[in-house]
Amino acid sequence: MKTGLIWYRNDLRVNDHYGLCGARKNCDRLFAVYCFNPKNFKNNKHGFKKTEKFRAQFLIETIQNLQKNLKELNIGLFVYLDEPYKVIPSLVNKYEVKELFYQEEWTSEEFQETKFLKANLPSSIRYTSSYQQFLIEPSLIPYKDFNEIPEIFTKFRHKVEKDWCVSEASPKIKMFPKENFISTNTAVPALQDLGLSCFTVDSRTAFPFKGGEEEANKRLQYYLWETNLIASYKETRNGLIGKDYSSKLSAWLANGSISAKTIYWEIKRYEKEQTKNNSTYWLIFELLWRDYFKYISLKHQSSIFQLNGISNKKLIWNRDSIVFKQWISGNTEEPFVNANMNEIANTGFMSNRGRQNVNSYWAKELKQDWRVGAAYFESLLIDYDVHSNWGNWMYNSGVGNDPRDRKFNITSQADRYDPESNYQKLWLSK
Ligand SMILES: Cc1cc2nc3c(=O)[nH]c(=O)nc-3n(C[C@H](O)[C@H](O)[C@H](O)COP(=O)(O)OP(=O)(O)OC[C@H]3O[C@@H](n4cnc5c(N)ncnc54)[C@H](O)[C@@H]3O)c2cc1C
Incomplete structure (x- = not known):
């Protein structure tokens, strides 16, 4: 046997x-x-x-x-x-x-x-x-060597999109013979066993979900077929409040409870049977970003954790523990940053728009060591993924793949994405 x-x-x-x-x-x-x-x-x-x-x-x-x-x-x-x-x-x-x-x-x-x-x-x-873990696995990308992966996402996307090559999701396997079952007697640890304290879920959270493959599939069904939310994703994806402004699939993707291929093929089926538009494409586009950061980390290996990132730019960085405490406890001069930092501290989740702003503020405004910010996110995020987290942090800190090296104007971002201050009211009130 x-x-x-x-x-x-x-x-x-x-x-x-x-x-x-x-x-x-x-x-x-x-x-x-x-x-x-x-x-x-x-x-x-x-x-x-x-x-x-x-x-x-x-x-x-x-x-x-x-x-x-x-x-x-x-x-x-x-x-x-x-x-x-x-x-x-x-x-x-x-x-x-x-x-x-x-x-x-x-x-x-x-x-x-x-x-x-x-x-x-x-x-x-x-x-x-x-x-x-990839949407398009290494043997199927149009590059022979990881060193050929371009430093600019758009170049990568254009080449990959020329000849889409996503393999079929493999079917669920048939069960093994019952008589060959090896029974196990080990228990899944509890939070306390991991040295962590129990908590009640904050009612304001944008991520009120549970872990596991079944929950991942439920969410996918909900976001596509039950609500058609995917058909307006491009318009809602910069939202800040609630569970429906974006797919919220990241945490299940990060620990592999669902595969990127499963999501891709379900979107393709949705496009065939229901609606195909810019929004349905845009979710796939985001899955390509996810792949891209994985390829960047394959190419650059441990440089993604270095101060100069993959750009080798020698910028001036500071490390001030008081500034750090102010940032993580939502006590900076920027209410929009504070609201976002309160959200992550209380829920383990933050929108993409929020992540970009607090990252930019930390690295480009306060000029603090970006790796400390990335490590804080690593600690708290429900959807932490080593490549997406460190890749995005490098990108928004000016040491990664952003060809434009943008700095966010926090006040105008808040005006644009939180015009009635509803988000700030939600997270700045006690
Ligand atoms: C500083 C910073 C840190 C981040 N850290 C992480 C992280 O640790 N884990 C993580 O999964 N994402 C990370 N992201 C990317 C992005 O913010 C989240 O994937 C997204 O907010 C998760 O919500 P969603 O599933 O509703 O995304 P949607 O908008 O519905 O997007 C669908 C999927 O596409 C992928 N995706 C979307 N945007 C990005 C992106 N910018 N980079 C890579 N993949 C993307 C995710 O897998 C996501 O689930 C980070 C972004 C920033 C700016």
Whole structure:
């Protein structure tokens, strides 16, 4: 009997999953493992948690849903609060695993995680990995080498759009035989186990959703078929209040509860059967931005975390802890910035418009080390994605891919996007 193991990372779903499809073909029995890596819940060098309660709670819900969905396919999911290299080798030995399936992650911490794990596994094991976090995966982009990825998004988009190449989402696999089910006795940790405090969801939140693949699919159905909100996305996407001004798919995309391909093909079906317009295109356009930042990080590797970014511009940066405290607690001179900073502190979410403004203010107005701002976002965001976060932060801080190096005029942004100050009233009142 050939046994396979899926090591889950940011691919927390059962649909459109290369590992599951490969394992269904190659293996007689399969089980899975997910590790809450303690390193991700410690304090970072700035003194705040690397992962705060909002994303941790979302992740807990995601894993609970994954465990349930896998069980329906007769796949047991082991869950640990430990580093992968410490727990996976004994599972591999105990169940005589022949093949390990996993999603490639290339940023430094995740790369180390993979390296340590492999160093502790028997040399006989076969590895099958994939880049299933992309809309257009590396083997399908019109570039032979990551070094050829242009520094300007529009150039990338034009080339990719010339010859669209999105592969079909793979179908859900058939269940494994019941008699081959490996039952697991590990519990999904609670927030307290991760050193985080419980909280009640703020009623003002624009992201009142739960984690998990089922919730992701519900949201997709809601945003397209139930409400047709997608058909006016281009007009509403700069909104600030409520759950419907944009798709809110980012958090599920970030941990892989839903694939970008699934969203793409559902939009294509919607365009065929319902409406095709600038808005439906624009959501796909945004998914290309998401891919673009992944390719930029593949190309530039750890430079995305460096002070000079990928631009190598030597700008003057300051590090003032009082200025930082004022920024994160919504006590700057700009009410629009303050409102946004209050929103993220209370909910773990902020609109794209808000993110651009508070980033620009922090890096270009206050001239503070942009990486501290990015690390704060990393801590709080429900939808944190290493490439999108650090890529956007570089972009808005003048050390990334913005060819125009824009600085936001916060007052005129507030006038334009919050003309009645409704958003500011919402987040500046106690
Ligand atoms: C400083 C800063 C930090 C950011 N950090 C993150 C992050 O950690 N994780 C994250 O997913 N997005 C990040 N973004 C991008 C963007 O703000 C969010 O993806 C978006 O606000 C999420 O809401 P939505 O799902 O409703 O987006 P929608 O407007 O509905 O867009 C659909 C999807 O397209 C993708 N997308 C949209 N805009 C961008 C963008 N600028 N860059 C990359 N992908 C995009 C997202 O996956 C999003 O879910 C950041 C932007 C800025 C300016």
